[in-house]
Amino acid sequence: MRVAIVHYHLKPGGVTRVVENAFASMEGRGVQMAAFSGEPYTGDALIQTAVVPGLSYTQANEKPDPGALWFSLKKAAREALGGEPDVWHIHNHCLGKNMAMPQVVERLAAETPVLLQIHDFAEDGRPGNYAAISSQTPNMDKLYPQASQVHYGLLNSRDLSFLTQSNFATQSLHLLPNPIAVPELPPERATLSGFEGRRLLLYPTRAIRRKNLGELILWSAMAEEDQLFATTLTPANPAARPIYDRWLEFAGSLGLPVRFALGEHVSLSFPELMSAADAIISTSVAEGFGLAFLEPYLFHKPLVGRNLPDITSDFTNADVDLSSLYDRMMVPLDWVGEALIRETLDAALRDYYTAYNCVLPLAAVDEAFDAMTAGGKVEFGRLSEALQEKVILHVNANSASQSEIAPASLGLDSAGGCIASNRELIAQNFSLDRYGENLKTIYEKVAQSAVEPLKYASHQTVLDQFLDPQRFNLLRT
The missing domain is CATH 3.40.50.2000 (Glycogen Phosphorylase B;)
Structure with missing residues (x-):
């Protein structure tokens, strides 16, 4: 089986480590792999790589040519793998890092099985990425092609659930958590x-x-x-x-x-x-x-x-x-003030929805406020920095008030009992071996998929999963 892995760069970091782990986990499993990026690989793992011009991050004023990048990728893959890939494994195709990539994926997916692994969504607290990609993508629905040969790899069950609720075919969705090196x-x-x-x-x-x-x-x-x-x-x-x-x-x-x-x-x-x-x-x-x-x-x-x-x-x-x-982490609401929280939510939600080119629902502020409050307390982790400072100043000036926070203690003394079993x-x-078993199974399913005409999921439905006011957090604006 020939697998072509695609990412914008292979600098040290999360996705590069995932690529390195993919190579390591496929060793001895009958999979030939090559990774393609816009910049040279500088790591020391034993992986086969090639640089493809035009694959790096693009700047806001750049208008890359999807056709040229598609052609260059296919040529590089044939040279590195000795033939056409059975599977294209592409990372973060719709994050807005390279404006040509959605159209490149569309061309590849129309003729070859693809695994689109999403580590981060532009819809998830990244309005700048979303604005960038929407400015150069005529039809945003084409971010999410659908067909038997198009599969998606998700890091966690939340993301898998969001795409399921967005009417993606369940057989095309695969949970692909990262391996952990001991x-x-x-x-x-x-x-x-x-x-x-x-x-x-x-x-x-x-x-x-x-x-x-x-x-x-x-x-x-x-x-x-x-x-x-x-x-x-x-x-x-x-x-x-x-x-x-x-x-x-x-x-x-x-x-x-x-x-x-x-x-x-x-x-x-x-x-x-x-x-x-x-x-x-x-x-x-x-x-x-x-x-x-x-x-x-x-x-x-x-x-x-x-x-x-x-x-x-x-x-x-x-x-x-x-x-x-x-x-x-719940703190007394009156330490911050309901009126101030609502005012902050109103301004932030309006800016947030505008950044995603969406209309703010009429009840959004009430829904967000109700989701972050209960019993006269407010969830500290959903407050903005300025509001968090008010709480910290209150506690620092009055140590007795600590008892009004839930939890009031980290419980450090009792946290060590599960270390050995958890490890x-x-x-x-x-483990890397378990990851390899999972990834090989997914590759086989993808490679065996019949190629059929592409359809597309609604990008708005995906966006709605993340924009839900009940999930809104002032630290993610």
């Missing part, structure tokens, strides 16, 4: 100078907005005397720096026990930094696959913080115990 552990626990006598709660993240730094800072304002919180990396995107820098200044002004970009200020590798931590914390409000919920246990560390049931249901269905996490379950269910 890391080599340092021979002994690393130590951090200046952290003696403190319990380190490490948030291993590049601190972008959806990582919800305000909640980490709130926990630091409620910290026990020996607790110290830290993130690992600064945002790579300059556009994310203003919000990040604001949190640095805010936390510093209150003298809170939280350190930022610890991984950039110590001479420890990532495994060593993980080993130095007493626990791992996550406060993220949005994830794709959800590696952050599994990796701590592979490093023999307890995990505390916020759960994302939409993402973690695939893990708990495999009996991974995430009971140490909370689903919501074993994760190694069994999300």
